[in-house]
Every structure is written in structure tokens, then in C-alpha cells.
Amino acid sequence: MRKVEVAVIGGSGLENLLKGEEQIRVGTPYGLAPLISVGNINGKSVAFLPRHGLHHSVPPHKVNYHANVYAFHKLGAERVIATNAVGAINRRFKVGDFAVPHDFIDFTRLRQPTYYNDEVIHIDVSQPYCPEMRSVLIEKAEKFGVKISAKAVLVCTEGPRYETPAEIEMFRRLGCDMVGMTGIPEAVLARELEMCYATLCFVTNMAAGIQKRLTAEEVATTARDKTPPIQQILRETIKHLPAKRRCPCAHALRDAKLRD
Ligand code: HPA
8 A cells, every 4th residue: 555644533414534544453463443534635745634533432531542543653644634623721712712832731640651661762752743734734724714823832631521620721721722521542642653743733622611501412413513724735745745844743743762
């Protein structure tokens, strides 16, 4: 099979992002990844994987992040673009807005945080998301006239419950702008494999305590409504990613190990 150039991890609804797709199963040392579609966008080989499985049956705390990211690595992908539904903590966001986070805070508790359990690897996350992919995502989203924020701090919670109002107030005081349940460890694992990673977030609700109550249905409805612009932004971004990577992601392991 042709080497995959760009990989996309997202929710359901993005399956028809690709043209001429084939479906493949990829086994990894961490288990089997969900069915992956491989197709092309403007002559580039692109793979898509639904994070929660084909029938949206895997909850955030049970997603096999290790298998998902490793499967893309095995297919040769050097870049991963993710999409995430998020709740807005910062009131400057409204439902339906987009953001490309520049930083994250990890509030997960039960997830395996790394691929490296048998060697000492300290990966640098001073720029946790790929700066090159972030700037293309932002530029292309702006081209379509969507409201997109070029800076946001994303906090990742363990889930699967939503947060309490007190938790959201704490996150706000810590400087978090939006909250989701699936950003971590995905972003870190990609960096550990020297893959570029950026995420396109879309606001499905105001976070707990800002709006009166939260429902899974409103999140799903907004996600459905936002599928067309998400697909447009992803396609355009993939088309315009430079052939050669000029970001530090490609050398993430170089300074992550202690010299003997
Ligand atoms: N909290 C956590 N995850 C989410 C939310 C939220 O409010 N909305 C969409 N995903």
C-alpha cells in the first residue's frame, strides 16, 4: 500500500472526507485500531480513523489512543490532524465557534500517558501542537469565513461524565479556554512518535455552570451541523500542507533522552 501522508482522527460524520477510499484493519502492539479508511485528497494519500469506533461505541476513557496513533505511524503518516468537540469555558466563545488550541492542561487520571515505559524519555511539549499545521488550519478556516480562534488552552478531563460547575470555574481560573475528554494522551503519543499533531476544536456547548445543563444530544447535534465546514477546512488544510516538514516535531526524540 502507498504510504499515508496525512492522518485524520475525528468523530463520526467525517467518513466521507476521502475519495476512492479503501477500508483497512491495522494491528499494533497495543491492539487493533478501529477500521481505517484510506483515500486521497488532491493526490495526497490520507487516512481517517473514527476515534470512538465506527458506531461511536467507545467512551473517551476507553479509547485505545495507543493503538490509534500507532496505527497511523505504522502506515507511514507523519502528520495527524484531529478534531475535537469541546465545551467552552471562556465566554468569548459561542456554540459553533472553532479554535485551534496552542496549549493544553492534562486533567486525565487513569490513562497510560506514554509509549515509553521501559526507557526514560522526556518529550518536550513547550509547543504541544505542531506550529506549522496550526497555522495552515487557521489560515484555511479563515478563508471559509468561519469564526476561529488562533489561540486557546484546552483542558482534557477523564470523563465520561461532564464537569461540575466548580471544576469548570477552577479550570477557568487556571487559564483554560475549552474542555474536552479526548485530546490527551493522543497529542502526546503523536509527539512521542515524532508525528506532527494539531487539533481543530469546535464548540458544542458552553461548559457546566455557564449554561444550565448539558446533554449528549446537543453535543451530537452541533457536531453533525459542523461536519460540512470541518470537512472543508480539513480538505483545504491537507491540500496546502507543505511537502517537507519544517517544524520541531520531526526531531522530538533527539533531545528527549539522557546521554549515557
Ligand atoms: N465537557 C467535556 N467534554 C466535552 C464537552 C464538555 O462540556 N462538550 C463536548 N465535549
